[in-house]
Amino acid sequence: MHHLGVAVENLDSALATYERLFGARVEHRATVEDQGVRAASVRIGESRVELLEPLGQDTPIGRFLAKRGPGMHHVAYExxxxxxxxxxxxxxxxxxxxxxxxxxxxxxxxxxxxxxx
Structure with missing residues (x-):
């Protein structure tokens, strides 16, 4: 497994929570306009989590949040x-x-x- 993808409503809040609760270390941050997402990859021990905030409601992550709320969006296999x-x-x-x-x-x-x- 490469990482878990987690849809969040606010990336900065989620990062603060993951850092406080799990000691997560930010590896990368990026905004990808054509995918409509602002994201951060964090390390928790040997595991990697990708936190995904939508840039708008009419984006894949925006629609996911509207339908299901924050939470696990995908599992990525390498x-x-x-x-x-x-x-x-x-x-x-x-x-x-x-x-x-x-x-x-x-x-x-x-x-x-x-x-x-």
């Missing part, structure tokens, strides 16, 4: 070859949100699989 992993998921019948890798936060390539798969 693979050696994302194209091969996507082909294997397709063969296995997974419903892919991203059929090809795309640029994610912090310089990573990502592809999302629908949670109902």
């Amino acid at each position: 693979v050696t070859d994302l194209d091969t992993a996507l082909a294997e998921l397709t063969t296995a019948g997974a419903d892919l949100i991203d059929e090809r890798p795309r640029a994610g936060l912090f310089g990573l390539e990502v592809a999302f699989v629908h949670p109902d798969s």
